[in-house]
Amino acid sequence: MRFHHLLKSRDVSTEKSWRQFKPHKKSPPQNLNKRALVIAVPPTGLSALTTSFPMNQPLVFEPLFKERVWGGRRMETLYGKRLPPGDRIGESWELVDREEAQSVVHEGDLRGATLHELWTKHRDAVFGADLPDTERFPLLFKILDAQERLSVQVHPPATVAARLGGEPKTEMWYLLDTLLDSDLYAGLKAGVTRQQFEEALAEGRVADLIHQIPARAGDALFIPSGRIHAIGAGNLIFEVQQNSDTTYRVFDWLRLGLDGVPRELHVSKSLESINFEDPEPTMTEPHGEVVVECADFRVEKWTLTKPRNSHESGFAAFIVLEGEVECIGRPFKPGEFFLTPASLSDRELKPRNGAATVLRTTIPRS
Numbered sequence: 001m002r003f004h005h006l007l008k009s010r011d012v013s014t015e016k017s018w019r020q021f022k023p024h025k026k027s028p029p030q031n032l033n034k035r036a037l038v039i040a041v042p043p044t045g046l047s048a049l050t051t052s053f054p055m056n057q058p059l060v061f062e063p064l065f066k067e068r069v070w071g072g073r074r075m076e077t078l079y080g081k082r083l084p085p086g087d088r089i090g091e092s093w094e095l096v097d098r099e100e101a102q103s104v105v106h107e108g109d110l111r112g113a114t115l116h117e118l119w120t121k122h123r124d125a126v127f128g129a130d131l132p133d134t135e136r137f138p139l140l141f142k143i144l145d146a147q148e149r150l151s152v153q154v155h156p157p158a159t160v161a162a163r164l165g166g167e168p169k170t171e172m173w174y175l176l177d178t179l180l181d182s183d184l185y186a187g188l189k190a191g192v193t194r195q196q197f198e199e200a201l202a203e204g205r206v207a208d209l210i211h212q213i214p215a216r217a218g219d220a221l222f223i224p225s226g227r228i229h230a231i232g233a234g235n236l237i238f239e240v241q242q243n244s245d246t247t248y249r250v251f252d253w254l255r256l257g258l259d260g261v262p263r264e265l266h267v268s269k270s271l272e273s274i275n276f277e278d279p280e281p282t283m284t285e286p287h288g289e290v291v292v293e294c295a296d297f298r299v300e301k302w303t304l305t306k307p308r309n310s311h312e313s314g315f316a317a318f319i320v321l322e323g324e325v326e327c328i329g330r331p332f333k334p335g336e337f338f339l340t341p342a343s344l345s346d347r348e349l350k351p352r353n354g355a356a357t358v359l360r361t362t363i364p365r366s
C-alpha cells in the first residue's frame with residue numbers, strides 16, 4: 001500500500017526512486033540518423049528484397065512506443081532505450097502486423113520492409129513453412145512499463161469474440177523487473193459468483209474480488225482469453241500475445257484518462273467474456289526450459305553459457321534478459337528484441353562475457 005501511494009504522485013521522491021535503476025549503456029547516437037533515413041526510404045522495392053535471401057543478419061525492428069496513462073520512463077532508465085519525449089511511455093510494440101500499426105525493419109538489407117510485407121511476400125524465407133495461413137503475422141510482442149496499475153480487463157474467448165465483434169487474445173506476461181510490493185491481478189477469488197461480481201462492479205468495489213498475486217522478476221503468468229486480469233504498479237513486463245487489439249475494460253480504479261475524463265468501460269461485453277469458473281490462477285510452473293506452451297506460442301527461457309543454434313526450422317524471436325548475446329557479429333543487450341529468420345545463414349547465438357539469458361518464442365507448427 002505504502003508503495004502504491006508512492007507511485008501515484010509524480011513528485012520528487014518518485015523521480016528519485018526511478019532513477020535508482022542503473023541505466024545500461026545508451027545506444028550509439030547514429031541510431032537517430034538511421035531512424036530519420038527509414039522515413040526517407042521510398043516504399044520498398046520488393047524486387048530489391050528478393051536479392052537479400054538467404055539472410056546474413058538477424059532482423060531488428062523499429063519499436064513503436066505508446067504513451068499510456070499508467071506508463072513511465074523505465075525502458076529508458078533500465079535499458080537505455082531512446083524514448084520519445086513526453087511523460088508516460090507505457091508500451092513498446094516490438095513486433096506487430098496490424099492495419100493501424102506496422103513494425104518496420106530497422107537495420108540491414110531489408111531496412112524499410114514492413115512485417116506485413118515479410119509475412120505476405122517472403123513468408124517461407126523469413127518464417128519458414130507450415131505456419132498457420134493467416135492474413136497477418138499471428139503474434140504481437142510488447143514491453144509494458146506499468147508505473148501505475150493498468151485497468152482491469154478481459155479479452156473475449158474465441159467462442160464469444162465473433163458475436164461481440166472482437167478478436168480473441170491469449171497472452172503471456174514475463175516479469176522483466178518488479179518493485180517491492182508489485183502485484184499482478186488475475187482470475188477471481190475462489191467462490192465469487194457472477195452475481196456478486198456484478199453487484200461489486202455497480203458499487204465500484206470490484207477490485208476486492210479479483211485474485212492478487214505477488215510479482216517477482218523471472219515469474220511468468222499465462223492469461224488465456226476469458227481470464228480477467230490487470231497489471232499492478234511497478235511491473236516491467238514482456239508480453240507475448242495473439243495479434244489482437246480487442247480489450248474490454250471492466251474497471252479503471254476510478255481514475256481519469258490522459259485527457260482528464262474517465263476512460264470508457266465495456267461492462268456488458270466484459271461480463272459475456274469473463275470465465276467465472278477460473279478461480280485463483282497461479283504463476284506458471286516452468287517445465288525445463290519451457291515457460292509457457294499453448295496452441296498459439298511456445299516461450300522458452302535459455303541460459304547460454306556456450307554458443308547454441310537459435311532454431312532448427314521456422315524462425316525464433318528473442319528478447320535478452322541478462323548478459324549479452326551476439327548473432328552474426330550483432331550484439332544484443334538486455335531489453336533488446338530480435339528475430340532469427342528461417343533462411344539465416346548462421347544461426348549461432350553466442351553469449352558474450354561468459355553467460356546470457358534470453359527468452360525465446362516460437363510458433364508451434366501444424
Ligand SMILES: [Zn+2]
Pocket residue numbers: 153155171229247
Ligand atoms: Zn490483456
